[in-house]
Amino acid sequence: MTKSTGPIRRKFILVSAPTQMALARGVEIEQGYIIRERGQELRVRREGGRYFLSARDRTGKSVTGQEIRITKGQFEKLWPFTLGQRIKRLRHIMKLGRLKMKIDEFTGEHAPLRLAEIFLPDAAASKAFKKSDFLGEEVTRREEYQTAEMAIHGPPEPSGMCQLGILPYTFIDRKLHLLLITSSSGNRWIFPKGRQEPDMTPHEVAVMEAVEEAGVLGTLRQDLRTRCQMSDGRYLQLYAMKISKLLKSWPEANVRRRRLFPLSDALEMIGDPGLAKAVRRLAVAINK
Known part of the structure; x- marks a missing residue:
């Protein structure tokens, strides 16, 4: 073990x-x-x-x-x-x-x-x-x-109810920008996320999803994270990752688009109130 x-x-x-x-x-x-x-x-x-x-x-x-x-x-x-x-x-x-x-x-x-x-x-x-x-x-x-x-x-969620996600970020002209990707249906802007995998730590899963869904590499700090309940009842544990490289090709490049948004624009694109609140919390910590 x-x-x-x-x-x-x-x-x-x-x-x-x-x-x-x-x-x-x-x-x-x-x-x-x-x-x-x-x-x-x-x-x-x-x-x-x-x-x-x-x-x-x-x-x-x-x-x-x-x-x-x-x-x-x-x-x-x-x-x-x-x-x-x-x-x-x-x-x-x-x-x-x-x-x-x-x-x-x-x-x-x-x-x-x-x-x-x-x-x-x-x-x-x-x-x-x-x-x-x-x-x-x-x-x-x-x-x-x-x-x-x-x-x-608060208390942890039952096994299987919590997803693990990445909030990729960078600074452009000293302003915080977030990387969003489209959902598999293409009609929503979301963060890369997935479920816990056997024999992997939560942050390892989050990094894997960042590469597979968004083609992004970066530095993840395990202490810079937050957890929220989304409108569908599921919980999301969200890690912040400072972007170091955007890959030109990645596993889901054919089914997803990605785009960097200023923080204010990203918050407008996120339709889930619980997730938007969690993003604001992480943004405050990132900007410190």
Whole structure:
């Protein structure tokens, strides 16, 4: 599953409570994000009666971070700055054979989601691991199940309901322009998008769709993304890609047209209100 030689964590949806869960005392955790952009985040967390302030940086080759204890009073002063970017859960820690297992029961808007995380010593143990009956779909590589993603965007959608798309962009005369393509019917302007593929990460799927549908190559930043619900009920996770090259020929060149539009014109071409709102959010982040 992974080439890592160090400890590995694997995350699953919990479909039923294991017997040992009744004996594991739960700790209430509430966490909120003050800042989360461009691979950097600042968050506060209450874990039972303890309070923490954490900073994390994912912009380099490895994740770095720092966490300090703070007082209840300091936490309460910082908590209002996390409005709209919070998540609450009840955490149980227990053994699964010789392995450590962590179960989070989410409350509030994220209920009734329950996730189990298994801690494995190395890749060999991960390959040999056989999941128990109470473990459902594995979501280790699905970004929408990351704590920060859920805090900001809400609970993940059921498997199969979420599409993955690319917002290709460039600057012309210092003004943001977006690349749109026509739908397969040719009567709408849309962004390249597709469904999750087995053994591919979401951003890998998005890059693949950009090449196949729009013939565009570029730099994708995984932290520069947003998620929205479209008018047909489906969800779209949209990644921003800075265009580096437009291919002269591409797999769907015969069935789609592509065109660069100034941001204001692109928003007029997008007929879906939810998608237009998501594009505005990404445009603000791109222009920073």
